[in-house]
Amino acid sequence: MNELSVTERTRHRRFREKGRTDRTALYEVLNAGFVCHLGVIADGVPMVVPTVYGFDADHLYVHGSVASRSLTGPESTGRVLPRAGDDVVADTVCVTVTHVDGLVLARSVFEHGVNYRSAMVYGVPRTLQGEQKLEALRILTEHAAPGQWDYARQPSRKELAATTILAISLAEASVKVSAGPPDDGDGPDAELGLWAGVLPLATTWLAPVPDPLLPEGVALPDHIGERAGTRLS
Amino acid sequence: MNELSVTERTRHRRFREKGRTDRTALYEVLNAGFVCHLGVIADGVPMVVPTVYGFDADHLYVHGSVASRSLTGPESTGRVLPRAGDDVVADTVCVTVTHVDGLVLARSVFEHGVNYRSAMVYGVPRTLQGEQKLEALRILTEHAAPGQWDYARQPSRKELAATTILAISLAEASVKVSAGPPDDGDGPDAELGLWAGVLPLATTWLAPVPDPLLPEGVALPDHIGERAGTRLS
Numbered sequence: 504m505n506e507l508s509v510t511e512r513t514r515h516r517r518f519r520e521k522g523r524t525d526r527t528a529l530y531e532v533l534n535a536g537f538v539c540h541l542g543v544i545a546d547g548v549p550m551v552v553p554t555v556y557g558f559d560a561d562h563l564y565v566h567g568s569v570a571s572r573s574l575t576g577p578e579s580t581g582r583v584l585p586r587a588g589d590d591v592v593a594d595t596v597c598v599t600v601t602h603v604d605g606l607v608l609a610r611s612v613f614e615h616g617v618n619y620r621s622a623m624v625y626g627v628p629r630t631l632q633g634e635q636k637l638e639a640l641r642i643l644t645e646h647a648a649p650g651q652w653d654y655a656r657q658p659s660r661k662e663l664a665a666t667t668i669l670a671i672s673l674a675e676a677s678v679k680v681s682a683g684p685p686d687d688g689d690g691p692d693a694e695l696g697l698w699a700g701v702l703p704l705a706t707t708w709l710a711p712v713p714d715p716l717l718p719e720g721v722a723l724p725d726h727i728g729e730r731a732g733t734r735l736s
Numbered sequence: 737m738n739e740l741s742v743t744e745r746t747r748h749r750r751f752r753e754k755g756r757t758d759r760t761a762l763y764e765v766l767n768a769g770f771v772c773h774l775g776v777i778a779d780g781v782p783m784v785v786p787t788v789y790g791f792d793a794d795h796l797y798v799h800g801s802v803a804s805r806s807l808t809g810p811e812s813t814g815r816v817l818p819r820a821g822d823d824v825v826a827d828t829v830c831v832t833v834t835h836v837d838g839l840v841l842a843r844s845v846f847e848h849g850v851n852y853r854s855a856m857v858y859g860v861p862r863t864l865q866g867e868q869k870l871e872a873l874r875i876l877t878e879h880a881a882p883g884q885w886d887y888a889r890q891p892s893r894k895e896l897a898a899t900t901i902l903a904i905s906l907a908e909a910s911v912k913v914s915a916g917p918p919d920d921g922d923g924p925d926a927e928l929g930l931w932a933g934v935l936p937l938a939t940t941w942l943a944p945v946p947d948p949l950l951p952e953g954v955a956l957p958d959h960i961g962e963r964a965g966t967r968l969s
Contacts, residue, residue, distance in 0.1 A: 537836075537839075537850075538834065538836050538850060538852070540773040540775075540784050540832060540834070541784075542773075542775045542782035542783065542784035542830075543782055544777060544781075544782050548777075548827070548828045548830065548858065549775035549776055549777050549782045549783075549784075549828070549829060549830045550775065550782075550830050550856075551773050551774075551775035551782075551784050551830045551831070551832040551856070552832065552856075553832065553834040553836075553852065553854055555850060594781070595781045595782070596782060597775075597781065597782045597783050597784045598784070599773060599784040599785065599786065601771065601773070601786040603770075603771050603786075603939075605942075605945075606770075606880060606881055608881060608884060608888070608944075608960060609888065610888060610889060611888055611889040611890075611891070611895070612873070612877055612884065612885065612888045612889065612890055612891050612895075613889075613891050613892075613895040613898075613899070615877065615880075615881060615884065615888070617770075617771060617788060617880075619771070619786065621786055623783075623784070623785075625781065640845070644845055644848065647839060647848075647850075648839055648841060648848060648935075651841060651845065651848065652845065654930065655841070655842065655843060655844055655845045655848070655930060656843060656844040656845065656846075656925055656928060656930075657844075657845055658844070658845050658846050659846075662844070662845075662846040665846075666846070684945075684947040684948060684949070685947055688947045688948075688949030688950070689949060692889055693949065695889060696951075696954060697887065697888060697889075697954070698946070698950065698954050698955065698956050698957055698960065699946070699947040699950055700944050700945050700946040700947045700950065701944070701945045701947075702881075702941055702942075702944050702945075702960060702963060702964075703941070703942040703943075703944075703945060704939055704940070704941060704942065704968060705939070705940055705942050706836075706937055706938070706939045706940075707937070707938055707939075707940060708935055708936070708937060709838075709935075709936040709937065709938050710936075711841075711933050711934070711935050711936075712838075712917075712933050712934045712935075712936060713931070713932070713933040714917040714918055714921045714932040714933045714934075715917060715921075716917070716921030716922060716926065717921070717931065717932055717933065718929075721929060721930070721931050722931065723931050724931055727841060727931065727935060730935060731935075735937060
């Protein structure tokens with residue numbers, strides 16, 4: 504079953520040709536980044552916060568602390584901090600992951616656009632506890648910083664307690680991809696004789712910058728050094 | 737008056753040290769990108785859509801068509817398409833612009849994090865008409881693709897009518913910046929002897945890719961060619 508569920512929310516109304524509904528496309532978009540934009544409702548108003556994520560076959564895991572106000576603050580949604588047995592902390596949220604691949608420079612301003620890959624996931628988040636939380640934090644850490652879970656000191660019980668990890672099902676998701684040259688290459692504007700094409704963007708890891716407090720002689724591990732010069736998305 | 741208004745929504749509850757309230761910081765963040773995440777409420781659920789933006793001293797301008805369903809669809813917010821004299825198309829929206837500058841690799845997983853610059857703007861969008869819409873579209877186009885407004889064919893009356901531009905006041909905005917090395921360089925974990933530091937990310941314009949339909953002999957204009965190799969953020 505490679506089809507993503509198509510609900511009223513995730514059915515594409517515009518740019519229908521850009522919609523993708525297969526799971527592989529979803530995983531590809533999620534794999535190409537590690538910061539998402541989490542949308543919640545706080546005090547009746549939408550709030551969009553950037554936060555770190557990871558994922559497995561069925562769930563997106565987001566670091567929930569940045570959204571703590573809206574997800575758990577009694578002054579906002581009316582909900583309080585989750586108690587034992589209460590694993591639903593909020594109503595439906597929307598998580599969007601976007602990679603901007605380039606500018607589409609057409610002959611006309613009207614046909615200008617952006618090449619991008621974007622995934623939207625809707626779901627009711629659950630706060631994870633115990634082993635599930637630890638495993639989700641491992642997934643999230645390894646997604647953003649591969650190799651660090653085993654290299655760095657793993658969380659203490661106290662640190663884990665101070666960490667909020669939300670799990671959101673990937674069941675209701677959609678992917679949009681826009682790629683390729685401008686659309687007006689065979690229209691009347693082609694006769695204007697203007698240059699047209701794509702100005703691509705690349706997001707690349709640079710050389711690691713050691714902590715100024717790092718003592719001399721501490722070797723840079725391969726799993727970090729190897730990323731320098733590679734593309735994130 | 738360089739202070740951004742601090743309302744209940746934009747007051748920083750977490751990471752207080754990361755909050756900035758001056759206008760210069762806001763402009764810097766907005767200047768370093770051209771795709772934002774627009775958060776709206778559709779059918780009682782938050783929806784986060786990536787879209788192109790531009791700005792001037794007092795307003796953010798966003799291309800509204802991507803959000804047309806939630807902003808104007810009668811099935812969602814209960815509002816209908818704006819009529820003459822009706823320039824408010826939605827309740828408050830949240831626009832977030834985020835630049836991910838790098839991964840903070842600490843000695844402990846718990847202290848891992850992201851260096852980023854982010855701006856959040858809250859406001860009730862207005863749909864622009866006539867000269868205001870044309871000027872906002874010019875600002876937005878020149879922000880994303882400097883030089884293209886005068887180089888490419890400008891919108892016809894019909895194209896302009898088919899374009900939705902929303903203006904959102906910059907009066908209620910906040911900026912968060914997180915930068916620098918990990919925090920555990922002088923704590924007990926420093927004795928673990930692990931490498932720690934920052935793995936920076938850079939977003940860079942690559943060489944322009946001509947439209948395959950472009951006839952030979954059309955010169956690449958300087959305003960496009962000059963961007964190749966420069967950093968976006």
